[in-house]
Amino acid sequence: MKQRLIERARGLGFDVLRITRPDSIPLAPGRLAAWLAAGHAGSMTWMEETAERRAAPHALWPEVRSIVMLGMNYAPAGDPLADLGRKDRATISAYARKRDYHDVIKGKLKELAGFLASSGGADVKVFVDTAPVMEKPLAEAAGLGWLGKHTVLVSRDFGSWLFLGAIFTTADLPPDPAETDHCGSCRRCLSICPTDAFPAPYQLDARRCISYLTIEHKGPIDRSLRPAMGNRIFGCDDCLAVCPWNKFAAAGREAKLTADADYEAPALAELARLDDAAFRKRFSGSPIKRTGRDRFLRNVLIAIGNSGEPALAAEARARLGDGSALVRGAAVWALSRLLPREDFAALIPLHRPREQDASVIAEWQAAADEAGTTPEAA
Structure with a gap:
């Protein structure tokens, strides 16, 4: 048998x-x-x-x-880490492609x-x-x-x-x-x-794992971990x-x-523009769909913030008025990383006073502190 x-x-x-x-x-x-x-x-x-x-x-x-x-x-079929150096592109775990x-x-x-x-x-x-x-x-x-x-x-x-x-x-x-x-x-x-x-061999602390952070974690990602995520927007194969x-x-x-x-890493700018319907259509039948659009865009915006590409700031700015607080908060962080200090400071009085979500307000405050500008002063 x-x-x-x-x-x-x-x-x-x-x-x-x-x-x-x-x-x-x-x-x-x-x-x-x-x-x-x-x-x-x-x-x-x-x-x-x-x-x-x-x-x-x-x-x-x-x-x-x-x-x-x-x-x-x-x-x-190829090196799953090959796209990590393409900062305007997204790296997606091999299993989800x-x-x-x-x-x-x-x-x-x-x-x-x-x-x-x-x-x-x-x-x-x-x-x-x-x-x-x-x-x-x-x-x-x-x-x-x-x-x-x-x-x-x-x-x-x-x-x-x-x-x-x-x-x-x-x-x-x-x-x-x-x-x-x-x-x-x-x-x-x-x-x-x-x-x-990995706190030790054979031990994984999921709270620091990029796969967990980009797929399972529902809220804002710890600010100290975001820079290390690079352009990994769904999972991590390292x-x-x-x-x-x-x-x-x-x-x-x-x-x-x-x-x-012939898999081609998607452009971050393209992904940042997805609304819920477009997200569902694009990732129908994919494990990515299960994370939901808001978490996915959170990850995309963190990658944009890590890109070092000032041209992508426009995509992040367009998300400051997004219906999801999770997306808005990630957009604030991305802009604080891409814009010159004075340009970011100029955004604060335009957007911070209208914000009602505590987590997004905290993002504005933290970003302003790091830029050496307080919301009140701006």
């Missing part, structure tokens, strides 16, 4: 399938509890709310006997799970990053790879570029041996992080891209969900 399952998975586009037991991650509850206690989850409150089920598969589904872990290679992987993989998982159920009469449940399942520790226990120092699964065959999916089943399937750590003394992923989001194991992912293996080879 297992070999038939592997063959069917390959036919569906999965690159690797391994099996583990639901009791194969006994250290997960303690590690998750420590991570949450340290506050490293940031505003992801659902992590704590579902901690018991997340750390113990039997708590999520008591009948589960085997867990089928699957991986799909999404190694980018094509159709939402949740939609693609979930359909394939359901088909594979249906095959398993019909072949042996077992019950099945499928999960793709949408339920309290610790996919990475389970994938490590199943032998797909090991958890690298950047807390992402690393594969001997596919480096740091694997989408993961899980099938929980009541079938009793033979488990595979766990993978061991092969990071050695390498610290490339830790050293490259722009915001020092720690993934420098992993030396990636050379095997690129060695003749076709990624099933990689971005198009």
